[in-house]
Amino acid sequence: MSYRVGIPRGLAYYYLFPFMQAFLQALGVEVVVSPPTDALTMAAMSSCPTDEPCVSVKLFYAHAQRLVNSGVDCLFVPALSSVDRDNYCCPKLIGAAAMIRNGLDLEAEQVLAPEWNEREKPGRWQDNLREVAARLDVGPADAERAIQAGFAAQAAAEELAHRGLTIPEVYHRLCSQEKPHRQHLDPAAEYDRQEVIAVLGHPYLLYDRVGHRVVERLAEYARVITPEMIPAADYWPEVAAIYEGNRLWAYEARILGAGLSLLHQGKITKMVLVEAFECGPASVIETFLATEAERYDIPFLLLTVDEHTGEAGLVTRLEAFVDTSGGRQRGRSPVKGSTTPPPRRQALRVGAPGMGLLDVALTTVLRECRVKMIPTPPVTKHTVELGKELAPEFICYPLVTTLGQIRELLKQGANTIVMVGGKGRCRLGWYAQIQELLLKRLGLDFRLVIIDSPLPLRQRWPAFRRALAEITANAPLWRIIRGIYRGYQKMMVLDQAEALVRRKRAYESRHGAADKLWQDFVRQVKRANGASQVQGLYQGFTAALRAIPEEDSQPLRVKIVGEIYTVLEEFVNQEIERFLASRPEPRVEVVRETSASQWFNLNVLHRRQEVERYRAVLAAAAPYLNVCVGGHGQESVGETVLAAREGYDGVIQLLPFTCMPEIVAQNILVPLSEKLDIPFLSLIVNEQSGTAGWETRLEAFLEVLAERREKMAISGGEGYGLLPGY
Structure with a gap:
């Protein structure tokens, strides 16, 4: 049987078409490339489930749709996770196949999506290509020859480009693609x-x-x-x-x-x-x-x-x-500007942008090391304005708010700024360097320290230890370890207590009683010195929380998923959890798995409970998104699938404007939520998000959930049990 395999003219086509064409042709299949973008293609962009992806992703949907309509047997869309050992590709290249398959409602066998992931699975790219060959009824020997033909074609294309040819010119000469249109x-x-x-x-x-x-x-x-x-x-x-x-x-x-x-x-x-x-x-x-x-x-x-x-x-x-003047003389040296004098030795004053209550843990570490930490300012409208003044237009919202916080910290006297690092698939790992460039262009004098994961210890510990030494004024390691332990304990009890508060809000007879206890508890934990004192405060808090009278009700259960910063930072998400819980009718119980301690337990301590849940989430996501796209994108899909199985009434996804991993997830979840029969609301936040419109959408969503539950009760559908007590 001769297969017709389609290659959408977009994304990976412009980087790897010579390889893809030569590989597939050597397998004996007919390669069909979608036609160049025209009016019909532009109209077909409506096949993209949402408006959020960049135009290149929307065009990719359109080109894929045209190929499907033309009757190809399958599409060839490689999942480009990592083409080099040291780095990743953009999440849209990683998740393109999954988005197309879910968005166009295609069967798994209709999309050939071999993953190329040299960073995490070196050498598996060729194994995955052999699996593609097997699906096309080609044996191992012919598959190997096809792979080598692909590599040879790609190398020839790169050589032509290095001679000064554009990609369309290369593809015309080497791949028999249409000749570039020449017109004055x-x-x-x-x-x-x-x-x-x-x-x-x-x-x-x-x-x-x-x-x-x-x-x-x-x-x-x-x-x-x-x-x-x-x-x-x-x-x-x-x-x-x-x-x-x-x-x-x-x-x-x-x-x-x-x-x-x-x-x-x-x-x-x-x-x-x-x-x-x-x-x-x-x-x-x-x-x-x-x-x-x-x-x-x-x-x-x-x-x-x-x-x-x-x-x-x-x-x-x-x-x-x-017509712009300047730049006429090539080969000149950089323009010399005013040089910033080397920083003078000053007493260490550390500042760090926040995320929820994470700064409580860092403050505890530095206090143990006898280093002054400037209190992290809460995110406000002024904070956002300070960040927006400097930030690139399409950078994600968390960079804007944390940039604004850094400006406030420097104004309050901080001379050393701590930021998280960790280069991965999303932009988080680049925040610190971008922020440093932007702030030093203003002439600000400060030291930036990037804290990255210490794992794996053999490779990452020396850099991690140096960073700790910088922000702790070379404190003894035992002090640092004790500070980290105490900070971790505070982070844990705060997250555990907050989970209890989220449940209590749904049942308390008097709205706001649990929140008042919570606010007092946070203040007490911040001042606490030792782990035993923190545990004592926690026990007192749980006892007081139990004593708050409850109503007999069956609240709607809503799961919150999405990008971690947006989920945890209350100003950014406009206190969505409090808003949902404040509704007199219907009562709402908000549940979220994402927290600072959950991330730490999973990624640093590898605690069994978090690891097992994480595996369950990835397994649930796998039929729809089986590759990691960065951030919490894959987790958002998996948690939504589990929410449908676990009887939740609805799911809300929170993501910053332009968040790449969550946009991939969103474009899978919009069509998937219909299949799963679970109401789904995706909320995108940026500095222009208005409270009124936000609340209107949430209230409408809750009405949908309430009506759905009522209809299920009338039709004899399964009831919704209550979550176990604490």
């Missing part, structure tokens, strides 16, 4: 041989319809250099020179490294970065490129595009940019 776009354009413009961005933007042919337009005015033309020997050292730059997302590393290489070698006179609206990784590399272009006095233009971007406005901006 601006009759008035005058080519300047002295100008060389770097046009940076993902090829699925630069060479698709939504990019409005930006490369071709600028090529009428000057020589254009694009990222694919820069070999790894030139771009990789530039990325490696950045702190943990080797762990930047693979394809963004190529874009950033290419831009830095061209700047540092003096090969360009202007630079353009094209990014998609809401593109997460682009919001990170944008800061590095803009900062370095300014340092070299090279004009820099950021173009943001989506499906609504008008061609006329974009062309006007390009024409004005081409």
Whole structure:
């Protein structure tokens, strides 16, 4: 049987098509590529379940839909988790196959999705390709030849690109794809041989319809250099020179490294970065490129595009940019500005942005080490405004709020800032470096210390120990360990107590009684000195909580899932848990698994209870999302599946605007919730989220849940039991 296998013209197509085509053709199948983006493709973007993904993901849905409609037997959509040993790919490349399969309601056998994950599963990429070959009725020997044919084709494509060809030109010569359309776009354009413009961005933007042919337009005015033309020997050292730059997302590393290489070698006179609206990784590399272009006095233009971007406005901006003066003399040294004097020795004053009550644990550690910690300011509207003044436009909301908190801490006298690190699939690990760049451009003088996980100890402990020494003024290790233990104890009892409060709110006769106890308890725990005192406070708190009178009711049970910062930070989520529990009718019990101690128990201590639950969550997610997309994206899917099985009335997902892992999860959960027959509400937060609209949506959601429960009761559906008492 001869199979027809479709390759959507988007995302991985623009990076790995030579490999994919050669591999599949060597297996003896017919390769069908979706046609170039046209009006029909743009109309088919409605197949994307939500509006949140970047335009490239929406186009990928459209191209996949057109292939399915054309009658292909299956789609070939590799899950690109990691193509290099040190880093990951963007979550949308990791989760593309899962989004397509769930969003287009395809059967598992209709999507061939071999995972490439060199970081966590080195060598398995070829095994996964052999499994694809077997599904296409091809034996091991022919599969091996097909894999080698793919590698050879990809190497040939990269060699052609390094000679100065664009990706469409390479694909035309090597893969028999359509010839790039040549047309004089601006009759008035005058080519300047002295100008060389770097046009940076993902090829699925630069060479698709939504990019409005930006490369071709600028090529009428000057020589254009694009990222694919820069070999790894030139771009990789530039990325490696950045702190943990080797762990930047693979394809963004190529874009950033290419831009830095061209700047540092003096090969360009202007630079353009094209990014998609809401593109997460682009919001990170944008800061590095803009900062370095300014340092070299090279004009820099950021173009943001989506499906609504008008061609006329974009062309006007390009024409004005081409006329920009400056950058004519290549090869010059960086512009010298005022140098910041080396910091004077000062008494250590540590500050750290917060997340829920996590700062209580850090304060305890530093107090034990006799180091002054500036109290973490609560997130307020003013905090958000301070962060928004400096942050890139499409950076995620948690970076904005924590950036604002850092500015407040520095104003209050902090001279050392502690931030979490850990480069992974989401942007969290890059917050600290981006924030440092942005703040030091203001001339602020401070030391930034990045705390990363100490595991695995053999590789990570030395860096972790150095970071601890910096923020504890070289305190003895025994003091640090005792402080960590005491801080952990506080974090644990606070999370346990808060879980009890969430339950009590649903039953208490007088609204607000549990919250009053909770607020007093938090203040007492903050002041407590030893673990025994903390435990005593906890026992007293639980006894007082039990004594609060309860009503006889069967509250709605609502599960909260989503991105950890948004779930835990009350100002950011507009105190959603309190709002839900404050409704007189219907009463609501809010349940969430995510907490600071749960994360620590799972990822650092590997406690059995958390590990077993985590495995159950991943197993529940696997039929719908079987790869990790970063953050809590996979957990959001798994917890929703379990919530349906465990009898919850509904699920609410909380995510920051532009959060990549949660957007992947959202696009799976919207169609999946219908299959699971569980009401689902996805709430996206940013600095413009209004309380009134937020509460209206929540009240409407609760009405749906109440009506659904009533109908189930009438029809004889299973009742909803109460959660066990504490």
